[in-house]
Amino acid sequence: MGKIMAIANQKGGVGKTTSSVNLSAGLAQFNNKVLIVDIDPQGNATSGVGINKADMDQCIYNVLVEDLPAENVCVPTNTENLDIIPATIQLAGAEIELVPTISREIRLQKALEELKDNYDYIIIDCPPSLGLLTINALTSSDTVMIPVQCEYYALEGLSQLLNTIRLVQKHLNKQLMIEGVLLTMLDARTNLGVQVIEEVKKYFQDKVYKTVIPRNIRLGEAPSHGQPIITYDPKSKGAEVYLELAKEVMNSGERVR
Numbered sequence: 575m576g577k578i579m580a581i582a583n584q585k586g587g588v589g590k591t592t593s594s595v596n597l598s599a600g601l602a603q604f605n606n607k608v609l610i611v612d613i614d615p616q617g618n619a620t621s622g623v624g625i626n627k628a629d630m631d632q633c634i635y636n637v638l639v640e641d642l643p644a645e646n647v648c649v650p651t652n653t654e655n656l657d658i659i660p661a662t663i664q665l666a667g668a669e670i671e672l673v674p675t676i677s678r679e680i681r682l683q684k685a686l687e688e689l690k691d692n693y694d695y696i697i698i699d700c701p702p703s704l705g706l707l708t709i710n711a712l713t714s715s716d717t718v719m720i721p722v723q724c725e726y727y728a729l730e731g732l733s734q735l736l737n738t739i740r741l742v743q744k745h746l747n748k749q750l751m752i753e754g755v756l757l758t759m760l761d762a763r764t765n766l767g768v769q770v771i772e773e774v775k776k777y778f779q780d781k782v783y784k785t786v787i788p789r790n791i792r793l794g795e796a797p798s799h800g801q802p803i804i805t806y807d808p809k810s811k812g813a814e815v816y817l818e819l820a821k822e823v824m825n826s827g828e829r830v831r
């Protein structure tokens with residue numbers, strides 16, 4: 575049975591999508607069958623794996639709001655072993671349309687239940703908010719990965735996220751565990767980055783992944799070519815670190831709560 579992992583942080587631009595796409599591609603390279611679920615109306619993970627959103631007449635919106643089976647919207651990507659459930663801008667309406675519906679917090683969970691056996695990993699790329707879409711992701715997941723940018727104010731807003739995770743654990747998904755905190759966009763030339771790493775480690779202790787993602791120009795370029803880093807530039811530092819992270823995730827089954 576597959577492991578479902580949400581990649582969440584309500585702060586924008588911290589590396590959620592970059593990590594969703596490239597961790598997924600890394601896991602796929604190690605022969606895991608992987609599904610990305612894009613639940614961000616921006617649809618960055620969707621375009622990041624080369625899917626043209628304008629060509630899509632169905633997406634995760636139809637699954638969440640119209641009960642379309644998730645299987646019907648799964649599409650293969652150019653990366654072997656990697657499928658995606660895409661998001662288009664249509665999803666922007668879901669946050670409000672779901673409010674009056676029955677079982678609005680568990681719609682994604684129900685949809686993914688039927689798919690869980692087809693994949694080794696299902697990675698959910700969350701939007702930068704703590705609204706119903708992120709709640710659906712957390713309710714569906716076994717674990718949550720929190721990317722934290724190595725910048726000043728890195729920890730700001732994390733208490734809100736942790737509180738939301740606690741509420742989901744209490745009311746909707748007792749199983750949910752924090753998989754780990756991923757430090758992203760480290761600029762090794764500055765002292766600030768090192769200070770932030772220290773601070774985050776003090777707070778989260780052994781929950782912080784050993785792999786730290788540096789700033790890497792190639793990682794920033796890859797999405798505009800619709801490719802994960804391991805195909806866009808397999809020799810880059812970015813490809814190396816996301817493969818390392820994939821290994822770490824594959825070995826983290828025994829991580830304790």
Ligand SMILES: Nc1ncnc2c1ncn2[C@@H]1O[C@H](COP(=O)(O)OP(=O)(O)OP(=O)(O)O)[C@@H](O)[C@H]1O
Pocket residue numbers: 585586587588589590591592593614616618700701702758759760787788789790791793794795797
């Ligand atoms: N390690 C990195 N090195 C260089 N650029 C990066 C790196 N990680 C992410 N980026 C770039 O930074 C920007 C923000 O990253 P990303 O889209 O992954 O963040 P996000 O948390 O998904 O954002 P949002 O909250 O809008 O969904 C993107 O342009 C991305 O290409």
Ligand SMILES: [Mg+2]
Pocket residue numbers: 590591592614618700701
């Ligand atoms: Mg994103």
